[in-house]
Amino acid sequence: MTLPNRDSAVIWHPFTQMQTAPLPIPIVRGEGSLLFDASGRSFLDMISSWWVNLHGHSHPHIAQRVSEQLNTLEHVIFADFTHEPAVRLAERLLPLLPTNQRRVFYSDNGSTAVEVALKMAFQYWHNLGQPRRRVVAFEDAYHGDTFGAMAVGGRSAFTAPFVPFLFDVEYLPAPTPGREEAVLEQARHLFADDVAAFIFEPLVQGAGGMVMYEPEPIQALIRMARQHGALVIADEVMTGFGRTGKTFACHYLTEQPDLMCLSKGLTGGTMALSVTTCTAAIYEAFLSTDRYKTLFHGHSFTANPVACAASLASLDLLQKPETEQAIARIVQKHQTFADTLRQHPAVENVRQRGTILAFDLRVSGEGSSYFNSIRDVAYRYLLDRGILMRPLGNVLYLLPPYCTTNEQLDEAYSAILGLLDTL
Numbered sequence: 001m002t003l004p005n006r007d008s009a010v011i012w013h014p015f016t017q018m019q020t021a022p023l024p025i026p027i028v029r030g031e032g033s034l035l036f037d038a039s040g041r042s043f044l045d046m047i048s049s050w051w052v053n054l055h056g057h058s059h060p061h062i063a064q065r066v067s068e069q070l071n072t073l074e075h076v077i078f079a080d081f082t083h084e085p086a087v088r089l090a091e092r093l094l095p096l097l098p099t100n101q102r103r104v105f106y107s108d109n110g111s112t113a114v115e116v117a118l119k120m121a122f123q124y125w126h127n128l129g130q131p132r133r134r135v136v137a138f139e140d141a142y143h144g145d146t147f148g149a150m151a152v153g154g155r156s157a158f159t160a161p162f163v164p165f166l167f168d169v170e171y172l173p174a175p176t177p178g179r180e181e182a183v184l185e186q187a188r189h190l191f192a193d194d195v196a197a198f199i200f201e202p203l204v205q206g207a208g209g210m211v212m213y214e215p216e217p218i219q220a221l222i223r224m225a226r227q228h229g230a231l232v233i234a235d236e237v238m239t240g241f242g243r244t245g246k247t248f249a250c251h252y253l254t255e256q257p258d259l260m261c262l263s264k265g266l267t268g269g270t271m272a273l274s275v276t277t278c279t280a281a282i283y284e285a286f287l288s289t290d291r292y293k294t295l296f297h298g299h300s301f302t303a304n305p306v307a308c309a310a311s312l313a314s315l316d317l318l319q320k321p322e323t324e325q326a327i328a329r330i331v332q333k334h335q336t337f338a339d340t341l342r343q344h345p346a347v348e349n350v351r352q353r354g355t356i357l358a359f360d361l362r363v364s365g366e367g368s369s370y371f372n373s374i375r376d377v378a379y380r381y382l383l384d385r386g387i388l389m390r391p392l393g394n395v396l397y398l399l400p401p402y403c404t405t406n407e408q409l410d411e412a413y414s415a416i417l418g419l420l421d422t423l
């Protein structure tokens with residue numbers, strides 16, 4: 001039996017309608033921005049394998065550090081024990097973050113990083129003896145697939161079966177260009193002294209369709225939240241580690257968040273790891289001789305040393321001048337291609353933030369949604385030409401690893417233009 005056939009006998013894939021999905025593609029090897037299947041066919045990974053990969057697949061430096069760590073200490077309980085990779089990573093991460101971030105709490109994926117941030121926020125108010133319950137979030141937000149993370153995400157077809165089980169959240173539309181004033185006006189009515197937290201994806205809402213907005217309106221919203229004492233949570237699970245052209249999207253802002261969630265690119269896309277960081281004020285609200293003020297949260301693999309070693313190796317690479325130059329190069333290439341796209345009649349709403357370029361395929365009648373058939377047509381067309389992209393409904397986007405060469409970018413761009421001409 002072939003691997004895809006064996007797979008289809010035993011595996012249940014994520015975000016996949018198993019009845020109608022084609023057999024999965026067996027990948028045997030990755031190098032740079034390329035993935036290779038069993039027959040030697042290559043795919044250009046223009047979505048960084050679900051937004052996680054920064055420096056290319058199977059990077060030798062990360063492989064080396066992971067291997068060394070595996071041979072030294074693979075894992076140890078993280079309550080009452082510690083280890084060099086976890087401490088070193090926190091020491092290296094904090095100086096890269098907004099200056100008010102003082103503590104690192106480890107977990108192992110973006111959703112749990114969000115869960116931890118929410119629990120820190122709710123318990124912060126609980127510990128202060130001033131419980132607050134209201135949460136403000138953006139429509140179309142995506143913060144993960146666990147229940148708390150789903151609750152603060154936008155309501156959609158994906159969350160429909162679970163809506164009765166999700167806590168209530170109050171929504172604002174994202175302050176996209178042209179909508180800023182209306183959103184701020186709505187926010188003035190929403191924010192009050194009983195809002196516990198305001199959560200958002202800074203500048204780019206990923207899964208919601210690569211929706212982009214400018215720094216100014218989010219700063220105004222953060223200030224408004226602050227006036228009422230609400231804790232501000234920046235979910236940088238997708239935007240972190242250079243995607244937006246700066247190390248973190250929050251670096252575009254002068255207002256600082258109280259809590260941050262990081263994952264995906266944290267290990268360079270090698271392993272599952274995440275962190276939730278917070279200010280001294282939040283951390284201190286949990287310090288007490290009263291044991292009930294403890295943050296009772298943890299996972300078996302909290303601060304896994306191998307994952308921390310992968311992150312340290314990824315940071316080594318991220319902080320190289322060559323990587324900074326590669327990011328600037330991709331930003332430039334995207335800008336030029338964006339200008340070409342803007343001329344195309346099949347395209348609208350071309351937008352870019354750093355290394356992320358997105359646009360909408362013009363759809364007539366059918367309406368835009370994740371389930372739009374144009375999505376499947378586009379996905380197939382590009383895949384058949386060796387380009388891995390995963391349109392979000394009628395939204396096409398490029399989110400490449402930083403090692404992607406100009407030739408590889410050109411290859412992806414020309415496949416996209418080919419697709420557009422068939423529409």
Ligand SMILES: *Cc1c(COP(=O)(O)O)cnc(C)c1O
Nearest residue numbers: 109110111142143144206237238
């Ligand atoms: C992907 C994502 C998450 C969830 O991360 P997982 O590791 O998939 O659980 C949370 N927030 C944002 C902004 C994301 O893009």
